[in-house]
Amino acid sequence: MKDTINITQVKESRIGSVDFDNIPFGKILSDHMFIADFKDGEWQDLRIVPVENLSLNPANMALHYGQSIFEGMKASINSEGVPLLFRPEMHAKRMNASASRMCMPTIPEEMFIRAVTEIVKLEKNWIPTKVGSALYIRPFMFAMDEFIGVAPSATFRFIILTLPVGPYYNKPVKLLADERFVRAAKGGVGEAKTAGNYAASMLPMKMARENGYDQILWLDARYRKFLQEVGTMNIFFVIDGKVVTPLTDGAILKGITRDSIITLLGDMGYEVDIRPITIDELIDAYDAGMLQEVFGSGTAAVISNVSTIKYKDKVIELDESNFVLSQMIKEKINLLRNGTIEDPYGWVVPIEESVSVS
Numbered sequence: 001m002k003d004t005i006n007i008t009q010v011k012e013s014r015i016g017s018v019d020f021d022n023i024p025f026g027k028i029l030s031d032h033m034f035i036a037d038f039k040d041g042e043w044q045d046l047r048i049v050p051v052e053n054l055s056l057n058p059a060n061m062a063l064h065y066g067q068s069i070f071e072g073m074k075a076s077i078n079s080e081g082v083p084l085l086f087r088p089e090m091h092a093k094r095m096n097a098s099a100s101r102m103c104m105p106t107i108p109e110e111m112f113i114r115a116v117t118e119i120v121k122l123e124k125n126w127i128p129t130k131v132g133s134a135l136y137i138r139p140f141m142f143a144m145d146e147f148i149g150v151a152p153s154a155t156f157r158f159i160i161l162t163l164p165v166g167p168y169y170n171k172p173v174k175l176l177a178d179e180r181f182v183r184a185a186k187g188g189v190g191e192a193k194t195a196g197n198y199a200a201s202m203l204p205m206k207m208a209r210e211n212g213y214d215q216i217l218w219l220d221a222r223y224r225k226f227l228q229e230v231g232t233m234n235i236f237f238v239i240d241g242k243v244v245t246p247l248t249d250g251a252i253l254k255g256i257t258r259d260s261i262i263t264l265l266g267d268m269g270y271e272v273d274i275r276p277i278t279i280d281e282l283i284d285a286y287d288a289g290m291l292q293e294v295f296g297s298g299t300a301a302v303i304s305n306v307s308t309i310k311y312k313d314k315v316i317e318l319d320e321s322n323f324v325l326s327q328m329i330k331e332k333i334n335l336l337r338n339g340t341i342e343d344p345y346g347w348v349v350p351i352e353e354s355v356s357v358s
């Protein structure tokens with residue numbers, strides 16, 4: 001069958017060489033990867049193979065014109081040794097939203113989830129067990145046509161990598177709201193997880209780093225006032241006991257962690273205001289002593305507290321030891337993800353029984 005996943009296993013696993021107490025983020029790939037090719041209008045040749053270098057024609061269109069998208073999700077393992085995925089269907093849907101915007105073929109949700117399930121099953125031993133750690137899953141798709149000219153490719157490759165990642169004890173981040181730079185405008189590709197968005201952020205981020213900041217707090221393209229998001233994180237503010245997060249308006253990535261946080265906070269009885277918010281409103285709240293917490297949300301870190309926001313000559317300083325909601329939400333999501341607390345939402349999807357390898 002065309003959509004059967006053929007599995008070729010490594011002769012010898014590399015897992016013995018990995019120090020699971022000290023995993024550098026994003027550098028250690030597991031033994032295998034999933035690959036599928038889009039040709040003649042359909043996905044075919046679904047396979048899991050040992051991780052190895054790709055061979056690409058120098059005229060590969062993804063390299064020149066950037067038809068390239070990705071996802072980032074996580075698998076955990078519960079105390080019974082059952083791997084757990086977190087909201088995989090949301091990642092499948094967002095992958096397809098990105099694909100549609102970038103004029104790339106969608107992936108049947110069933111195929112996406114089956115592919116993720118099979119690779120995670122096979123790499124079960126690579127899922128770290130420490131609280132807060134996980135197997136990071138990186139599905140991505142890119143153009144495969146060989147052509148020097150701007151046009152949509154007709155062939156594509158879909159790959160899934162998996163990487164063990166340690167608990168992310170990140171220190172609070174310092175943000176620079178720099179009105180010279182823009183990440184995304186309405187009508188553009190800001191809602192797509194497409195490679196070029198991150199390429200475009202590198203120079204502003206490097207300049208922010210040189211001035212002692214970790215990331216840019218992006219302002220909207222038109223007014224350079226409305227707060228958007230940070231790096232690969234959405235942003236939340238706690239003002240006078242109320243949680244505020246920017247409305248996704250076409251220029252902000254629709255984070256799945258953001259969505260989970262909005263749901264969890266709402267169910268815990270907190271008011272969450274999803275609306276446009278300006279840097280001026282934030283500064284006014286700070287000056288009035290009402291800005292209590294600022295934190296970013298994303299799959300990689302779950303929550304990153306923000307200690308500093310600089311805008312023009314104004315510096316907002318916050319002490320994360322006073323943050324209550326961010327800590328509570330981070331714990332709750334981590335406990336949900338690893339199956340320690342019951343999941344009333346159907347977000348946590350167990351991968352039952354072990355893999356049968358051909």
Ligand SMILES: *Cc1c(COP(=O)(O)O)cnc(C)c1O
Nearest residue numbers: 232233234253255256257298299
């Ligand atoms: C991936 C990403 C996020 C966070 O999304 P999650 O689904 O929560 O991981 C936020 N902003 C940008 C720009 C991103 O790429």
